[in-house]
Amino acid sequence: MSTYLPTIKQLQYLVALHEHKHFGRAADASYVSQSTLSAGIRELESLLGITLVERSRRVVRFTALGDQVVEKAHRLLREAEELSDLVQAAGKPLSGTLRMSVIPTIAPFMLPRMLPRLKAERPDLKLLLREETSQDAVESLQHGRVDCVLLALPFQTGEVESEHIGDDRLFVAFPKDDPRDPPDTVPPSMIDEGRLLLLEDGHCLRDHALAACNRPELRASAAMICTNLHTLVQMVDNDLGLTMLPEMALNAGILNGTDVVARPLKTANASREIALIWRKNSPRGEDFKLLAEELRAG
Numbered sequence: 001m002s003t004y005l006p007t008i009k010q011l012q013y014l015v016a017l018h019e020h021k022h023f024g025r026a027a028d029a030s031y032v033s034q035s036t037l038s039a040g041i042r043e044l045e046s047l048l049g050i051t052l053v054e055r056s057r058r059v060v061r062f063t064a065l066g067d068q069v070v071e072k073a074h075r076l077l078r079e080a081e082e083l084s085d086l087v088q089a090a091g092k093p094l095s096g097t098l099r100m101s102v103i104p105t106i107a108p109f110m111l112p113r114m115l116p117r118l119k120a121e122r123p124d125l126k127l128l129l130r131e132e133t134s135q136d137a138v139e140s141l142q143h144g145r146v147d148c149v150l151l152a153l154p155f156q157t158g159e160v161e162s163e164h165i166g167d168d169r170l171f172v173a174f175p176k177d178d179p180r181d182p183p184d185t186v187p188p189s190m191i192d193e194g195r196l197l198l199l200e201d202g203h204c205l206r207d208h209a210l211a212a213c214n215r216p217e218l219r220a221s222a223a224m225i226c227t228n229l230h231t232l233v234q235m236v237d238n239d240l241g242l243t244m245l246p247e248m249a250l251n252a253g254i255l256n257g258t259d260v261v262a263r264p265l266k267t268a269n270a271s272r273e274i275a276l277i278w279r280k281n282s283p284r285g286e287d288f289k290l291l292a293e294e295l296r297a298g
Contacts, residue, residue: 004047006044006047006048006073008076008077008080009040010040010041010043010044010047011044011073011076011077012030012077013026013030013032013037013040013041013044014041014044014052014069014070014073015070015073015074015077015143016029016030016037017037017041017053017060018062018066018067018070021060022060023037023038023060041053048069050063050065050066051063051066052065052066052069053066074142074143074144077143077144078143078144078279081144081147082279082282082283092124093286093287093290094122094124094125094287094290094291094294095122095124095125096124096125096126097126097128098125098126098127098128098147098148098284098287098291099128099130099145099146099147099148100127100128100129100130100146100147100148100149100150100291101129101130101131101132101136101137101140101141101146101148101149101150101151102129102130102131102137102149102150102151103131103132103133103134103137103149103150103151103152103203103204104131104132104133104203104227104228105152105199105203105204105205105229105246105249106150106151106152106248106274107129107131107150108252109246109248109249109251109252109254110150110248110274110295111129112252113252114294114295115127117294117297118294121294122294130145130146133202133203133204134151134152134155134202134203134204135202137149137151138151138155138156138157138158141160141277141278141279142158142279147278147279147282147284147288148276148277148278148288148291149276149277149278150165150274150275150276150295151204151274151275151277152168152204152205152208152246152272152273152274152275153272153273153274153275154208154273155204155207157277159279159280160277160278160279160280161277161278161279161280161281161282161285161288162275162276162277162278163275163276163288163289163292164273164274164275164292165273165274165275165276165292165295165296166273166274166296167271167272167273167274168246168247168248168271168272168273168274169246169247169264169265169270169271170208170209170212170244170245170246170247170264170265170270170271170272171244171245171246171247171250171262171263171264171265172186172191172242172243172244172262172263172264172265173232173233173236173242173243173244173245173255173260173261173262174236174242174260174261174262174263175236175237175239175242175259175260175261176259176260176261177259178239178242184263184264185263185264185265185266186263186264186265186266187266187267188212188213188214188265188266188267191213191242192242195241195242196241196242196243196244197232197235197236197240197241197242197243198210198232198243198244199226199227199228199229199232200226200227203227204272205229205244205246205272208272209244211269212265212267212269212270212271213265213267214267229245229249229254230254232245233245233254233255233258233260234258236258236260237258237259237260244265245262246272248274250262276288276291276292276295
């Protein structure tokens with residue numbers, strides 16, 4: 001049996017390099033110098049007696065065994081995080097550091113009104129936020145980079161626990177005085193597929209909107225324009241098409257200063273579920289339930 005074992009820090013450096021595929025960016029993400037990170041990984045390779053990373057001037061490439069070690073490192077780091085969480089959970093409820101990913105179609109609309117109240121009511125909580133798409137957020141959760149994720153369902157999340165935050169209705173946004181603008185609600189049949197503007201692939205709101213319409217031809221013809229809702233609104237305001245927006249964005253004033261109007265989508269599943277998810281059997285489960293209560297109150 002080996003006398004020496006890899007350190008948590010060495011494994012963190014290795015995982016960071018695997019994620020960023022660049023020594024400089026991995027060092028920045030780890031808050032150390034590039035030489036420190038490189039030395040830590042070389043020490044790990046020397047300790048294990050194997051080459052984990054093939055280095056060249058332009059490319060960082062992991063060996064097949066290196067990929068396997070990274071996968072194991074993810075699990076070990078997650079266990080170490082859960083050990084820390086176990087101790088933290090025994091202290092004051094909803095205190096200490098908590099890392100949360102939030103998807104871009106929620107973050108700018110829910111967080112500004114929630115964060116000041118949370119800071120005032122939970123002064124011992126240090127909330128570290130990370131904005132990323134649903135797929136990236138779920139991967140961050142699985143790999144232990146974050147503790148919980150605020151996202152919209154349905155979405156494939158794997159084995160997690162969750163708390164319902166609320167339902168967010170979908171609206172169809174038109175240019176003001178558009179002759180196709182109905183007076184109250186918009187059935188999917190009225191949506192002109194040639195004018196529909198949606199977020200690019202990777203944003204779950206795009207899938208939620210298309211699923212709500214239940215018109216397969218929309219998926220093939222809808223334009224993929226950009227990565228954020230504010231730009232979509234500006235395009236609609238300039239009469240370049242129509243789009244779909246969540247109610248929370250409307251309530252946050254996304255249409256302020258524009259000539260865009262929004263009507264509810266008239267269909268049985270014209271909403272998305274906002275939920276907080278975390279790893280199954282996490283020792284901080286009670287903290288996440290408390291956080292969900294705070295989010296619902298907002």
